[in-house]
Amino acid sequence: MNINMTLIGQSITFFVFVWFCYRFIWPPLMNALEARKQKIADGLAAAEHGKHEQELAEERAKDILREAKGQAGEIINRAEKRAAEIVDESKDDARAEGERLLVAARAEIHQAVNSAREDLRGKVVSIAVAGAGKVLEREVDEATHAELMNKLAAEI
Amino acid sequence: MASESLTASGYIKHHLVNLTWGKFPEGYEHAGHWGFAHSAADAKAMGFWAIHVDTMFWSILLGALFLLLFRRVAKNATAATPGGLQNFVEWIVEFVDGIVRATFTGRNAMVAPMALTIFIWVFLINAMDLIPVDWIPQVAALIGSNVFGMDPHHVFFKVVPSTDPNATFGMALAVFALSIFYSFKIKGVGGFAAELTMHPFSSSNKLLQLVLIPINFLLEFVSLLAKPLSLSLRLYGNMFAGEMIFILIALMYSGGLMLGIFGGFLQMGWAIFHVLIITLQAFIFMVLTVVYMDLAYQTDEH
Numbered sequence: 001m002n003i004n005m006t007l008i009g010q011s012i013t014f015f016v017f018v019w020f021c022y023r024f025i026w027p028p029l030m031n032a033l034e035a036r037k038q039k040i041a042d043g044l045a046a047a048e049h050g051k052h053e054q055e056l057a058e059e060r061a062k063d064i065l066r067e068a069k070g071q072a073g074e075i076i077n078r079a080e081k082r083a084a085e086i087v088d089e090s091k092d093d094a095r096a097e098g099e100r101l102l103v104a105a106r107a108e109i110h111q112a113v114n115s116a117r118e119d120l121r122g123k124v125v126s127i128a129v130a131g132a133g134k135v136l137e138r139e140v141d142e143a144t145h146a147e148l149m150n151k152l153a154a155e156i
Numbered sequence: 157m158a159s160e161s162l163t164a165s166g167y168i169k170h171h172l173v174n175l176t177w178g179k180f181p182e183g184y185e186h187a188g189h190w191g192f193a194h195s196a197a198d199a200k201a202m203g204f205w206a207i208h209v210d211t212m213f214w215s216i217l218l219g220a221l222f223l224l225l226f227r228r229v230a231k232n233a234t235a236a237t238p239g240g241l242q243n244f245v246e247w248i249v250e251f252v253d254g255i256v257r258a259t260f261t262g263r264n265a266m267v268a269p270m271a272l273t274i275f276i277w278v279f280l281i282n283a284m285d286l287i288p289v290d291w292i293p294q295v296a297a298l299i300g301s302n303v304f305g306m307d308p309h310h311v312f313f314k315v316v317p318s319t320d321p322n323a324t325f326g327m328a329l330a331v332f333a334l335s336i337f338y339s340f341k342i343k344g345v346g347g348f349a350a351e352l353t354m355h356p357f358s359s360s361n362k363l364l365q366l367v368l369i370p371i372n373f374l375l376e377f378v379s380l381l382a383k384p385l386s387l388s389l390r391l392y393g394n395m396f397a398g399e400m401i402f403i404l405i406a407l408m409y410s411g412g413l414m415l416g417i418f419g420g421f422l423q424m425g426w427a428i429f430h431v432l433i434i435t436l437q438a439f440i441f442m443v444l445t446v447v448y449m450d451l452a453y454q455t456d457e458h
Contacts, residue, residue: 002200003322004178006208010215010317010326011333017219017277018270018330025223026269028230029249032242035235 125153164407171289171403173199173312174320175296178206194310208320210296215317218280219273226276248276252442259446262453264338267446274327275442281323282395282434284316286427289402318395318437321388328388331445335383338452347455352376387444394437398430 129149176199180186184201192209193199199206229245238246252275256268293313300311317323339348356375357368405426408419 002176002202002206003325004176004202004204004206004208006174006206006211006320006322007326007329009207009212010323011330013212013216013219014273014327014330017223018266018273020223021226021273022266022269025226025230026249026265026272028233029226029246030253032230032233032235032238033246033250039235 121153125149128152167407168400168403169196170309170312171293171314171399172196174208174314175210175312176202176206177209178202192306192310193312194307199312208314208322210313210315211317211320211323214284214315215277215281215323218284218317219277222273222276222280248272255443256446259443260450260453262338262342262450264449264453267449270334270449271442271446274331274445275438278318278327278391278441279435279438281317282438285319285395285398285402285430285434287315288423289315289399289406316395316399318391319399321392324388324392324395325384327441328384328391331387331448332384335448335452338449342453343455352380383448387441387448391437391441394433398426398433401426402430 129145173193173196176193177190178193178199179190179202180188180198181201181203182188184198193202193206225241226245229242233242233246249272252272253268256271260267292315293311296313297308297311300306301308314320339351343351353369353373353376354365355372357372359365359368402423405419405423408415408422411419
């Protein structure tokens with residue numbers, strides 16, 4: 001073991017190696033590590049953000065659902081009310097129509113009775129006239145006795 | 157070592173000599189010329205102006221391997237899902253970064269990459285210890301004799317740079333130089349001088365303080381110098397001891413079949429245990445470096 005120039009050579013080599021490592025190896029590796037650290041941090045932050053967003057969206061969806069349910073209930077209520085109204089209306093209509101029909105039928109009956117009565121009255125007059133003529137055995141002038149006949153008919 | 161003159165001590169010695177390239181001193185046949193030392197004595201005689209080719213080769217090769225691998229990952233690093241290699245690299249980087257953040261309180265972008273470099277580099281260097289002690293030296297001897305025409309007995313090859321005190325001292329001195337540099341930069345000359353002279357002993361009495369300054373300086377200076385020394389010797393000592401045990405175990409392979417099989421199990425067991433040591437030593441070297449840098453940055457410690 002002799003101490004010689006190897007000592008100096010080793011020192012110089014040491015400095016050169018350290019310089020090379022300092023200049024060319026350490027910075028890019030550290031940059032890569034730093035960049036990855038940043039990336040992971042960003043990713044975690046993004047995940048957190050996404051989770052938060054999802055919670056918000058769920059909340060919003062719940063709100064919308066609740067609102068929709070409310071609206072649907074309202075629509076159903078309104079429809080039921082309307083249906084009831086329609087039923088009532090049609091009941092009213094039907095009743096009114098029935099009454100109207102009843103009135104019309106009554107009027108018709110009345111009219112028919114009247115016309116039958118009129119008819120009957122005319123026929124009775126002619127029968128009475130014919131009867132009287134037969135009784136009198138002579139021609140009764142219808143023209144001269146018309147006034148009399150009509151009076152008679154009105155009395156029947 | 158395929159040598160007919162193989163002795164246990166020769167084998168061990170051969171394993172402990174670095175492949176030294178230096179200037180032959182006066183009195184040698186190649187005096188004044190540069191060349192590979194042929195023996196431990198040659199290497200010693202070359203003095204300071206010699207270089208351990210094996211240590212430099214392996215430390216640079218392993219360091220470059222680490223840098224290229226990590227550079228490739230760093231260039232393609234994405235913030236998206238990382239692939240297997242990037243995942244592995246990121247795991248190490250985050251581990252080192254965590255330690256630096258917890259230990260180093262100053263603001264210096266250089267400390268964390270330095271810690272990473274030390275950790276991986278020292279780990280790889282130490283990991284060479286797990287390769288059976290004769291494999292690479294044998295290959296080196298073959299290459300040395302066939303390609304460079306050297307005597308294979310003179311091809312020394314120490315594969316683990318951290319068993320060479322030059323390597324560990326070199327790194328520790330670099331760390332020491334950095335900590336001194338930042339001490340001056342952060343605290344200023346006065347602040348650093350005060351740190352070395354004003355404690356542990358201080359007095360409100362000016363005269364007494366004057367007497368205490370040399371004592372403080374002596375204590376603080378020794379503790380300052382002890383830092384790089386302990387930093388390098390800890391790594392060197394652990395790795396040298398581990399390597400030594402591998403060499404001793406490898407000696408058993410020439411002691412017959414039974415001893416060889418026993419040695420095989422020993423080597424396996426020691427290697428498994430050594431995995432812990434090489435990782436731990438790399439880790440300790442890194443942590444202490446960060447701690448020393450932190451001390452350089454601390455301004456008001458008492």
